Amino acid sequence: MTRSIVLTNHKGGVGKSTSATSIALGMAGLLGQAGAKNPRVLLIDTDSQCHATLVTTGRDDFGAEDSLYAVLMAERQVAVQTLASVLVPSHWDENLHVLPASPLLEQAERELTGTAGAPYRLADPLAKIASQYAAIVIDTRPSFSLLTEMALVAATDAIVPVEPRYLETVGLLSVIGKINDIRDGWRIPNLRVSGVLVTKMDKRVRGHRNMLEELRAHPLLGRLLCGVIPMNEAVSYAHRAHQSVYVQDPKAPASRAYAQLVGRLIKQMSGQMSSQNGGA
Secondary structure, eight states: OOEEEEEOOSSSSSSHHHHHHHHHHHHHHHHHHTTOSOOOEEEEEOOTTOHHHHHHHSOOOOOSSSSHHHHHHSOGGGHHHHHHHHOEEOSSOTTEEEEOOOTTHHHHHHHHTTOTTGGGTTHHHHHHHGGGSSEEEEEOOSSOOHHHHHHHHTOSEEEEEEOGGGOOHHHHHHHHHHHHHHHHHTTOTTOEEEEEEEEEEOTTOHHHHHHHHHHHHSTTHHHHEEEEEEOOHHHHHHHHTTOOHHHHOTTSHHHHHHHHHHHHHHHHHHHHHHHHHHHO
């Protein structure tokens, strides 16, 4: 089974898009360097703000016929063909493909709310092409809307990015509870919360250090901590140039931290594949 990682949190500005794009590109690059038979990675942007789409394709003008909107609004019989037709290569890496977002996604959400089976409008066609990719990464909007629900239904793993100033235990547990509610409500046994990713960490700030220590000491959240991404100007410069942080400054602390996270995720994927093959 292709691993599908969704980055989600109901708070904005916590680094979801930066993390989604950095993880997707990092995976494609590392798999390519390793000579993997299938190094392709698919990045799906479900946020109508289109940030992940813009930085990875250089465009934010996708519309009704060439974006995720077309997939969600397509008749079920042609949804797979529609999905395959709207994928575009990223200008970052030929092995990174993008399912672009559109501002029209807000309209799609309004039209599909209450429609039978709406949360599966992404998962069903995606399942038919998932094997073409080594991994899938999904960016979401800062809310648990229908589009976010669609992303979670299509995923195997959820990673929750969070800033140190937003590390309230109650808030994080609420996010995790919501994800688990969607998993149980739609009976998706493969979905799990696999990580909490601390972003924009500034070790010079005592409050950041204290909150990180509290997170590490928590019996549940501490086990879920999968990475710490430092506050780094290289990320802002990369966004302005529509570049990845790896290209902007490969030696920057954020670049190294994302590379370590990607290496960890690839290792977990390899371990899962070995386990599945061993049990076959």
